[in-house]
Amino acid sequence: MKVYARSTSLTAMVAIAAMAVIFILAYRYWGEAAPDAAEPAETAVTSTSAPAARPQVERLSALFPRTENHDFEAPVAGSYELPVIKLAGDGALRDHTGRATTLHQEYKGKISLLSFIYTRCQDAAGCPLATGLLFDIFHVSDRSAELAANTRLVTVSFDPMRDDPDAMATYGQSALEDENRDAKMAWSFLTADSHSELNPILGSYGQAVSIASDADTLKHVLRMYLIDRQGRVRNVYGLGFLDPRLLLVDIETLLMEEAQNKES
């Protein structure tokens, strides 16, 4: 189909969209939007030596404030249950280096937050919002060694014909080249070889995507998925639920559940 054909203009659009995300991530990293402003931002920007370990906190969710769009006190981790919704789907993908992998291989041994995006997305309430939110969490994840060691972020493109591994590498550059990435959550940026490989994955998660009339826009419902270490979907988020406090409290709840299960 023509809508999936590569072109110079589309490549430029990919670059522009990727830059927009980089702008957001850069701003969140260096700018006033960083939630844990207690640490001097200049240190992170100007240091040429290995970054100093940041102070640890018991609950990462406490680092994020109540906001106008999420105007409530965050629930207490472990005070509620996250019932199993379904088994998390699997499928063949490639990472940002072109290495063949699968979703389950990426999940392996970690609690995962999965987000479907396309890099050209210019809907401010769509993919940039989801990726920006994950970056907020990624950015503070070195404040909890337990959480960083047990959690993975997974971003998958639903536009495989235009989002090749190089595009995903550009899209995820800020995280992939973060100078303190070894102390933070792992973050996978994945894409598929074809729609025939991708579509069963989207179907299994219930991620709706369709091509808009302008052929360059992919209509989609913003969703994010919490996957436990056993590969089960434990929560599905949409607009309104995309509050870093809720995502982190849910992860902390799963970690507490694991600890309780070990004791019993």
Place this chain on the structure above:
Amino acid sequence: MILRLLSLLSAMTLALVVQTVSLTADETCQSPYMPKITGQEQFVYVWTLGMEGVGDESDKLVTVDVRPGSKTFGKVVNSHSVGGRHEAHHAGFTADRKYLWAGGLDTNNIYIYDVHTDPSKPKLDKTITTFVADTGGAVGPHTFYALPGRMMITALSNDKDNSGRTALVEYSNEGKYIATHWVPTDKDPRGAKIEKVADGYGYDVRVLPRKNVMLSSSFTGWSNYMMDFGQMLKDEEAMKRFGQTVTLWDLHTRQPKKVFHVPGSPLEIRWAWGDDANYAYTSTALTSKLWLIKEDDKGEWQATEVADIGDPSKIPLPVDISIGADDKTMWVNTFMDGKTRLFDVSNPEAPKQIYEKQIGNQVNMVSQSWDGDRVYFTSSLLANWDKKGDQNDQYLKAYTWDGKELKEQFEIDFVKEGLGRAHIMRFGSSELYTG
């Protein structure tokens, strides 16, 4: 300098993000997680009760073409019978709006229709027949409310005593049972603060994600909603078995927080859409009142009676309500006198009726388009509660609203068409699934 420029561009983008999120909305009474039809709806799906002596006498999903200019405008273009009478009642889309779940209050069957492959011809995809066993005894699947990846379902009763004691139930979009949340009672408040009484009853459910709250209302159990209406009115014990509570829940944790005392069976719940509107309405069937559930200045949620609906002494029996997308008006139907009433709710503390119109001998459901220009009405309340004889008109009626007058566009007589008792309406459009 470059960093300053990046920060400025990013700040502008972030500001846009915040603005867009806060403006997210849907048709006036639907889940905020669902894609919305902001323009012209193409089809109206009517979940219809089978009626003895009418057509095949079975419950069915009826599809009506409402595309202006269509050769079949105002006509039934599809009807799918599920076989048998199950007390068809409410229906709701999944959050991706690809499937419509429709429930039967008597047999507890849930029919899941594919409405995206061909929106003009919904196709039955799956039937859940294990609702009572799945849920640990909840009976009467009523409201189907879309949450991301799952359906929140209110039940009306239970299989122990057939009273209104019941639960909220979650299924995955694939139709797999997830969890049951029993509505708090005096004996088992589950941490909820109780204003006066916690009856454990259920009816509708609606959420306000920005405040992380969910409200559920309360009706009556199987023993009443399957009883003849006239017989029930004479039964003093039966009349005591109506809900008198609205429950406030923590949306994320599903934990009940407060049980408001709202006597007279509060039914439909409608949140206002405004960016900073922290309030919802409900109407009470038996006492004919509009109630406001609102967060006060101290952050505490309160329920307050704010208006009469008609003459409460005549028990007009308020049923469905529909709030305008601008939060300024609300349609309120009263079953017994067959009227719809428009309230000015621009001051939520003091709603005022500004218009009324006779729709039929009886009227139940009302659905309006996002722009408020089109309003649809149906007739049936419950099979055993509908009026008898000549008073039992069964219809879908479509009107336009110009701000002053409802003007009828078409009417479908559901008896003459051999369909049955017309209940809930949901809008469909092929444009939801294409460019």
